[in-house]
Amino acid sequence: MRTRLLRVDANHPDLALIREAAAVLRRGGLVAFPTETVYGLGANLQDPQAIQELYQVKQRPFEKQATLHISDFKQVEAEGVVVSPLAWELMSRFWPGPLTLVLSRPDGSTVGFRMPSHPVALALLREAHVPVVAPSANLSGQPAATTAEQVFKEFADQIDVVLDAGPTPIGVSSTVVDLSVQPPRILREGAMADPIQQFLGRAHASSEEKDSVRLHRK
Secondary structure, eight states: OOOEEEEOOSSSOOHHHHHHHHHHHHTTOOEEEEOSSSEEEEEETTOHHHHHHHHHHHTOOTTSOOOEEOSSTHHHHHTTOOOOHHHHHHHHHHOSSSEEEEEEOTTSOEEEEEOOOOHHHHHHHHHHOSOEEOOBSSOTTSOOOOSHHHHHHHHTTTSSEEEEOSSOSSOSOOEEEEOSSSSOEEEEOGGGHHHHHHHHHHHHHHHHHHHHHHHHHO
């Protein structure tokens, strides 16, 4: 396999190139693309062979879930997860952006969601027309790639396409919040740790205040 490096403008990506990369995803290929945090390595969630190749290329343990990257809020509900008022508020305030939310299904399983703000990532996700999982584009346990050159050096001739839009603006992985547990937990501090911690602290205080009022009324 020969990896193709497609250079695209970070703010105004060529739609023809984006659609070319999206077609690769649909047919089971692996595509690296920039987000505002780090480069991700995308695969079609509906293609078991593509998912297996993704894990093999990254040398990632199969029991470790990969985050579903989305371009539309409706894609969250389509996965059958429980979306609490707190989840909706976090999504509304911080998406698109460097925040990953872990939500639970009624059967107890969980799904991680991320809506990146990078124009190239959003364009690719919109054009893919399939659910795209995208862990960071690096070997498991190694530092996340912030440039296409780093991705290409790591995975040359192992993946199909690298969308090169230059260095990622933030260069730090997304903040991960687990909303499948109570109280919610920050699993990875990442790029938005401070504002997310402040938000969760206010939400917790507000919830305790409401509970106190209800008890007082009883």
